[in-house]
Amino acid sequence: CILQTRLQAGQGYGNTLNCVLTVYRNESVAGFFKGMSFPLASIAVYSSVVFGVFSNTQRLLSQLRHGDPARAPALADVALASVVAGFVSVGIGSPVDLVKIRLQMQTQPYIKANIKLQPTVPGFPVYRGPIHCFRTVLKKEGIAGMYRGAGAMLLRDVPGYCLYFIPYTFFCGWITPDGCISPNPSSIWLAGGVAGAISWGTATPMDVVKSRLQADGVYLNKYKGTLDCILQSYQNEGLKVSLPGAMLWWNRCCISRCPPSFCTKIELIENLLKSELHRYQT
Numbered sequence: 001c002i003l004q005t006r007l008q009a010g011q012g013y014g015n016t017l018n019c020v021l022t023v024y025r026n027e028s029v030a031g032f033f034k035g036m037s038f039p040l041a042s043i044a045v046y047s048s049v050v051f052g053v054f055s056n057t058q059r060l061l062s063q064l065r066h067g068d069p070a071r072a073p074a075l076a077d078v079a080l081a082s083v084v085a086g087f088v089s090v091g092i093g094s095p096v097d098l099v100k101i102r103l104q105m106q107t108q109p110y111i112k113a114n115i116k117l118q119p120t121v122p123g124f125p126v127y128r129g130p131i132h133c134f135r136t137v138l139k140k141e142g143i144a145g146m147y148r149g150a151g152a153m154l155l156r157d158v159p160g161y162c163l164y165f166i167p168y169t170f171f172c173g174w175i176t177p178d179g180c181i182s183p184n185p186s187s188i189w190l191a192g193g194v195a196g197a198i199s200w201g202t203a204t205p206m207d208v209v210k211s212r213l214q215a216d217g218v219y220l221n222k223y224k225g226t227l228d229c230i231l232q233s234y235q236n237e238g239l240k241v242s243l244p245g246a247m248l249w250w251n252r253c254c255i256s257r258c259p260p261s262f263c264t265k266i267e268l269i270e271n272l273l274k275s276e277l278h279r280y281q282t
Contacts, residue, residue, distance in 0.1 A: 005104040008208045009215040035103030038130035050089045057081035082165040086158035095146040101214040149213035151226040156206035164199035
């Protein structure tokens with residue numbers, strides 16, 4: 001969401017409404033969809049890999065501990081599978097997020113003839129699109145540049161997935177009637193919504209740090225690393241540093257973790273795992 005990015009890493013927007021009006025006034029409706037092509041093109045692969053790693057790690061742990069991959073995992077197994085999923089999500093998602101953030105921080109259209117005039121002015125266009133951004137960052141900053149902010153993303157995603165999957169598993173088990181083999185859609189919706197609110201609510205501060213680190217380096221190198229970004233942000237803004245974009249982030253988590261998208265995603269994965277387990281057992 002460009003509003004979340006601008007509020008977290010930009011300057012002078014103040015609040016969500018002012019950010020909306022500023023983006024619309026300067027960049028029209030198209031400005032709200034800036035930088036979204038790369039994430040949209042990769043979201044299917046990202047989700048399938050992360051959720052697949054989580055589910056298959058659980059099965060592997062159940063197989064190693066109990067000799068039965070179909071056995072319900074213990075909370076410790078869920079936590080370990082969440083940590084593995086968090087690391088994988090950073091490996092896949094960090095370059096995608098960096099390209100998105102860099103494009104969303106450009107407030108003016110790209111003009112090749114003027115690209116060398118004001119390269120240090122925040123918001124001045126440097127990239128003409130996601131592929132050009134990817135190639136430029138890789139050429140100028142190398143692999144390390146593509147993973148700028150990965151440390152903050154790890155501190156966001158690893159605890160975030162733990163605080164998502166553990167409450168989700170707990171609530172699903174709690175509200176699913178006895179005798180049911182798998183949770184029904186309403187249980188998935190409710191558990192997904194509660195777990196999503198818990199997870200992303202606690203992940204917001206590190207998401208702010210991640211966005212600032214990924215936006216940094218285009219015009220000026222303001223931060224030396226994750227810890228420096230945390231210290232500078234806290235010294236300048238205090239505890240309210242986690243507030244920019246927090247409501248947008250929370251709304252996003254409720255939409256993405258509740259029906260219909262999350263229900264469909266989880267049900268699809270669970271059905272695929274059931275079919276695989278059936279073939280394995282027969």
